[in-house]
Amino acid sequence: MSSAPSADPEAGDAGLARTPAPPYYAVIFTSRRTADDAEGYAATADRMVELAAQQPGFLGVESVRDADGLGITVSYWESEDAIAAWRRHAEHTAARDDGRARWYAGFELRVARVERAYGRENRQDWGQSTFPPVATSASGDPEGNVL
Numbered sequence: 001m002s003s004a005p006s007a008d009p010e011a012g013d014a015g016l017a018r019t020p021a022p023p024y025y026a027v028i029f030t031s032r033r034t035a036d037d038a039e040g041y042a043a044t045a046d047r048m049v050e051l052a053a054q055q056p057g058f059l060g061v062e063s064v065r066d067a068d069g070l071g072i073t074v075s076y077w078e079s080e081d082a083i084a085a086w087r088r089h090a091e092h093t094a095a096r097d098d099g100r101a102r103w104y105a106g107f108e109l110r111v112a113r114v115e116r117a118y119g120r121e122n123r124q125d126w127g128q129s130t131f132p133p134v135a136t137s138a139s140g141d142p143e144g145n146v147l
Helices: 038-053 080-088 090-103
Strands: 001-003 024-033 058-065 070-077 104-113
Touching: 001 104, 024 080, 038 058, 038 090, 070 080, 090 104
Parallel strands: none
Antiparallel strands: 001 058, 024 070, 024 104, 058 070
């Protein structure tokens, strides 16, 4: 899979968006590309990342696409109002229309509220879990299973 760079200037080396502590929102766009106008699509996708990064409430983006054209882009936002404003942006609306007409054989869009997040990156300040502590057995498994 290829990976698009994050619009977040503090993104980790792996292109992971560096988001704040939850809650925040994720817009998950899964698509299957057509073979039409790959250069026009790439230019528009780059422009949308650039433009989204200028919008109030934008937190970052992560995007990948495989050789068969299946792609997933997740953009992160402070609020549902910020997402709605991005959806109404004129240039974004035109790009969506082009996508439906020329670039996507199919797509799904999902919006989710992120309640908990954790991870590991080669940074000292990352990796702090937002999950509540869980009582574990001596084996380290909350269910008492041997790990």
